[in-house]
Amino acid sequence: MSTVTKPAPAVVSAAPAAKPTVPFMLPQLHEADIEAVNKVLRSGMLRAASKCEELEKRLGEMSGAKHAMTCANGTCALQLAYEPLFKRGDDVLVPAWSYIATAAMLVARGCNPIFVDADPATGQIDMNDAAKRVTKKTTGIAATHMYGTPVDIDAVQDLAKKHGFKVVYDCAQSHLSTYKGQPVGKFGDAVTYSFYATKNLGTGEGGMITCNDDALARQIKLLRSHGETEKYLHEQVGYNYRMNDMAGAIACSRLDRLPAETAARQQAAARYDNLLSEFAAYITPMRATPGSVSVYHLYTLKLNIEKLRCSRDEFSKQLMAEGVPSAVHYPRSLPQQPAFKEFMGMQTAPWPIADSLGARVLSLPMHHGLTDAHFDQIINAIRKVIANNKA
Numbered sequence: 280m281s282t283v284t285k286p287a288p289a290v291v292s293a294a295p296a297a298k299p300t301v302p303f304m305l306p307q308l309h310e311a312d313i314e315a316v317n318k319v320l321r322s323g324m325l326r327a328a329s330k331c332e333e334l335e336k337r338l339g340e341m342s343g344a345k346h347a348m349t350c351a352n353g354t355c356a357l358q359l360a361y362e363p364l365f366k367r368g369d370d371v372l373v374p375a376w377s378y379i380a381t382a383a384m385l386v387a388r389g390c391n392p393i394f395v396d397a398d399p400a401t402g403q404i405d406m407n408d409a410a411k412r413v414t415k416k417t418t419g420i421a422a423t424h425m426y427g428t429p430v431d432i433d434a435v436q437d438l439a440k441k442h443g444f445k446v447v448y449d450c451a452q453s454h455l456s457t458y459k460g461q462p463v464g465k466f467g468d469a470v471t472y473s474f475y476a477t478k479n480l481g482t483g484e485g486g487m488i489t490c491n492d493d494a495l496a497r498q499i500k501l502l503r504s505h506g507e508t509e510k511y512l513h514e515q516v517g518y519n520y521r522m523n524d525m526a527g528a529i530a531c532s533r534l535d536r537l538p539a540e541t542a543a544r545q546q547a548a549a550r551y552d553n554l555l556s557e558f559a560a561y562i563t564p565m566r567a568t569p570g571s572v573s574v575y576h577l578y579t580l581k582l583n584i585e586k587l588r589c590s591r592d593e594f595s596k597q598l599m600a601e602g603v604p605s606a607v608h609y610p611r612s613l614p615q616q617p618a619f620k621e622f623m624g625m626q627t628a629p630w631p632i633a634d635s636l637g638a639r640v641l642s643l644p645m646h647h648g649l650t651d652a653h654f655d656q657i658i659n660a661i662r663k664v665i666a667n668n669k670a
């Protein structure tokens with residue numbers, strides 16, 4: 280018996296169609312980036328040195344912050360920011376809709392994450408909900424600028440001022456974003472960044488904390504490097520959470536292009552917004568917070584699954600069959616993560632928005648290299664998948 284079967288139409292086949300796949304992201308390095316790393320390698324100075332310092336100076340300034348400290352990754356950046364600002368046993372408000380690190384590092388600090396629901400239009404922390412969840416033990420807010428978009432910073436700062444809270448903004452996804460005309464490094468007690476490979480400024484691994492307070496900057500620097508004030512003199516216990524100069528060299532080289540690449544992402548997002556309006560009954564793109572300028576780390580939308588006969592995962596599979604990859608950020612809310620089950624007893628209300636996003640969010644290809652042909656392919660694929668799945 281022949282094992283050759285007739286190929287199914289692309290839209291119902293699990294296998295990718297015989298058409299080029301649109302790149303989901305564009306993480307390639309340029310020759311200049313590679314040369315910058317080679318220079319570090321040839322110098323033999325591999326540890327955090329002049330390249331990390333250059334990055335701190337340049338990205339710190341671009342972010343509007345007085346102090347910038349590179350570190351090993353965005354998770355370490357959160358830990359280094361939380362440790363001096365929050366105490367063991369504190370309740371800290373944190374989005375139910377974020378990457379796990381924002382809340383997990385609160386737990387590492389010995390704090391209780393108090394999960395706040397998401398705003399349905401933006402997917403960002405809902406500050407009206409946050410105000411309702413404040414407890415007697417609450418001392419801070421850890422808010423994530425999700426998808427490239429700043430949160431409602433005025434509302435965060437107002438709540439913080441009212442209660443004397445400390446504020447950390449997790450900016451792992453939102454390098455160079457602005458709020459009411461100001462770079463996001465101007466706000467809060469500390470802002471943390473990730474340079475993970477896929478981030479807008481990716482180096483493989485890497486991170487940074489910015490702040491505007493001299494004493495806090497000193498504390499973070501001490502914690503980053505075993506509390507060392509001079510060679511082998513340790514003022515306090517700390518960690519080795521330093522970055523290295525190979526990563527620093529990549530970041531500095533890529534930073535030259537970041538403003539132009541960010542502008543290209545913003546143009547791509549505007550184009551998506553425009554083209555997707557045709558599918559308004561089925562697709563709602565995440566909106567930017569009023570007053571914010573997003574840098575579109577991701578272009579994420581919500582599927583109106585009630586109007587479709589397929590699940591989000593099936594929708595994504597059928598797009599892939601048309602050569603259009605997509606991704607899910609994220610498949611479940613943080614309160615739905617088993618990792619946080621011991622903190623569920625202290626939560627006062629459910630998270631209807633965040634919990635529902637897990638089944639309906641979808642991120643489309645987003646990078647500075649999207650072409651007319653890519654957009655044609657993406658929009659045609661979406662049109663086809665919707666036509667095949669209308670409820």
Ligand SMILES: Cc1ncc(COP(=O)(O)O)c(C=O)c1O
Pocket residue numbers: 352353354355377378380381423449451452472473474475484485486
């Ligand atoms: C919102 C957010 N916070 C924190 C992190 C952690 O950064 P890293 O992977 O560099 O530790 C990430 C990375 O994915 C993130 O997206």
